């Protein structure tokens with residue numbers, strides 16, 4: 001617990017330092033593994049910035065990090081005095097198209113408004129998050145992101161391939177059949 005409090009202290013110090021395009025710098029939260037560092041790809045930074053603006057969150061509530069990991073994710077690193085969200089993107093996403101990155105980023109950001117719900121983790125939460133993301137960027141864009149993960153399945157642990165593909169295909173199918181009126 002003491003280490004956690006210490007990490008929050010470091011984070012709140014870093015939070016005062018804002019990068020020129022408006023994001024927070026990627027902080028080194030050593031409690032998180034694997035290691036991650038500042039996401040330096042300007043194309044991806046710009047795409048994510050646009051998604052955050054569509055979702056109407058402040059850019060300076062977000063850290064953009066790259067990680068040697070197989071799946072994009074999002075972690076809340078501070079709640080007070082205001083929320084800080086760390087977006088962690090696998091390095092292989094550099095090779096994805098704009099809509100694929102936009103769809104995957106919208107999904108991660110889509111977790112934010114659903115955090116207060118008591119919905120179970122798992123596929124049900126992922127489907128609800130996909131729907132939230134589609135309200136911001138359109139369902140075709142979210143589907144493009146999900147399909148891109150299927151294309152990069154080799155980065156996932158081999159024993160998970162079948163279950164990951166099954167879940168992603170289920171989410172694509174569910175979203176495609178859902179009636180979503182984009183804002």
Ligand SMILES: [Zn+2]
Nearest residue numbers: 107111126129
């Ligand atoms: Zn998710």
